[in-house]
Amino acid sequence: MGTLYCCNVILGFLLSVDFIIRSAGTEYLAPPTDFTFRMDGMFSLLWEWKPPMVNCTLTYIKNATLGNGLMKRDYGPRANLNLDIAEFDLNHGLSLQVEAVCDNGMKSKPVTYVEELMSGNENTSVRNFSCVWYYEEYVNCTWKAGQDTPPNVHFIFQYWVESESETVPTKFSDLLDTGEPCQKYFPSDGVNLGCQFKFQQSSLNIKNLLMVVSDRSKTIKPFIFHTDSRDIAKLRPPTIIDAHRTANRSIYVQWNVSQNHNKLDYEVLFNMSSSEKGEIFPLAEVFHTELRNVLPEVTYKVKVRVKLSLTYIQWLWSDWSEETILPGDDSGTTTSTVLLIVIPIIVVVAAIILLICLKRLKIIICPSIPDPGKMFPSDLQEWLKSERPNSHHKPEKEEVCPVSLLEYSLPSSQIS
Template sequence: MMLAKFFLLLAVVWTFEVNAAISSFLEEMIKMNPPMNIRISSGSFGEYTVSWDGNCTFQDNVYYQLDYKYLNPSDSKSYSYFVQEYQKKMDLELHRGLFTQVKLGYFGDTDDEISSNWTERTFDLPRDSFASVDNLTCIFYGNTYMNCTWDINENAPENEQYILSYRKEQTSDMYNCTNYRMSGARNTGCVGHKYDIDLSYEIIICISELNNKTKLPYCRKVKPYYFHKLNNPINVRINKSTDEVTWNLPEVNFGPSCYKYQLNITNWNDKEDQKVKNTSVAKYVISRDKTKRYSVQVRALVNDICLESTIWSDWSKPLIIAPDVKDISFLTIAAVFAVILVVLTLLLVLICIKCKLVSKVFQPIPDAGETFKGLFEECNGDFQKWINKNP
């Protein structure tokens, strides 16, 4: 029994010594072989290869760690890769400038980090190394079509033409825009282009100069779902007994819990009384003064439960809500009928009175022939003759 314990202890000591020796060897090998001479080379649209020199025999858990981030002060996000080779192909927005650092390290189950020193390099190419455009932005309308626009720099050649291409990240299949918007003779947008790649795939979109192949393309890495714009809601209606507004989306690509909505409620009797309300379901009970006129519009967005978007749909057509018509009671009807009857009676009285006054004012003209028959029958209207005959 004692002999077995002795051999067990010997095995533990031996294992510890061997592991210590291996650890010492790895630490010396790693620290003595930091990466050197970081460089970058361009490949297909937006693809670049970051490479370096090294002298390392790769083993389990021994990797090069490559970190990079863009030089934009407003974007400090850092990206990391672990590779067992001397290069890494990446899709980059190189026009933003790039800071890179590489180190060799043992990334195993040891508590102590074993790594070489970082080797760093910054790539900040002149702006005129890239296609002379800026502000490339795209909006995706489901898996149907996309619209992209860009600005042309002031120093861009007047006869230069621009083309848009895109591909899924880390693939080589390229797609080209089929329908351009032009300003003068130059393309400034890609509109109504059929887009049928799943929105969850990250893509890289590049603008290239057609006549200048020496310039690098101006590229952006885009998550299409982040710029996904829904069609505006339809069939907006209200139940006036409950004041519940409901609506529909023309296309539903996700579950009902994947959307959020906003309602723009406007009181037309007081234009300053305008409210925007949020809801996660396709219905909302509004609060209103039923004696006033309102309009309601709705817009939609994919929420962060599914594939979060940053672009709201357009507002729906306004739903006009007229003031409610009050029910007329029996007493009100009777009162109105009595008033009408009184008014009609007064009108009849006035008509009768008016007829008597007319008869008095416009008396019939007396017939002189009846009163003075001799004047007309015997003297033929000769007044002097009639006087002499009847002194």
């Protein structure tokens, strides 16, 4: 047993030594060199490098770390990597790791290349940036000053729209001051915190938009925003052209839209006047609907909104249409209200009358019997033996029910 254990130990030691020797003698390919980073059109970036001088067929393992923490992996013979700017956050640094692999199994050590599109302190860039494309007519963008943005900074907004005849500089930073200027700023306390520019296109056309917010003194890090025009499109609210009650206790609603699109989704909101939260009915590619089994005495409020119907895009809903009110038939409600008021009053009056007559009713049902103790002394024998005046002892006055008097009174015919 001891001999076997010693043999295993010696064998493990020899294998470890052999691995170390082999590792020390491993040969690597020369790594790729001369990395360059440039724009490849307005909305894409391109990394290129020089292949190592080797006598074999090369392929490359490419791992790009994008600014939003995502990874893009590629494997192939091309000595470049193309990135669509929609794939990553342009406001953070990008890094690329490349490893060359020869067809004989040899490979190079990984080489990492880092690129920053815009230099500067990220805390000086604007934040909470958002845009909405209204009614296929104009775009509104808003933002807030960054955490370390200098006071009284003068923000500048520029934008670029995808075009086939565009001239693109090599460096991304050279784009500044080449875009279309803002047409209308939204100032707040003397600081521009928003911009509006015209963008009259059909929302079905795919257009890339690039926007940059910087400042005139170039003291802040420019903020870069890219979007597909469809992602920020917001259609005009529908117009309700008919809303009425039907004979079968339903509400019929019909509307139209100003934009002429083939595929549209709708939401119809029915809200009872007595309820704060209504019920939403989703519809597709129709311009009317009917709500069944409604209560005739209840007032209903109706409104509609619309968006384009594409499953792979999260379209923005339009604003709600102007609210249409359908008053209820209040005749039944009025009757119910009157009954609710009158019935308690009748019950109260009846209770008062009953309390007043209860005492008299008690006398009729249970007439009072005179108490002899109130007319005679406690010792009747002594009272009979004693001398007493001629006048008799008058009993205490008793309350006599008027009904009792009527029983013993003679009819008027007998009195006559």
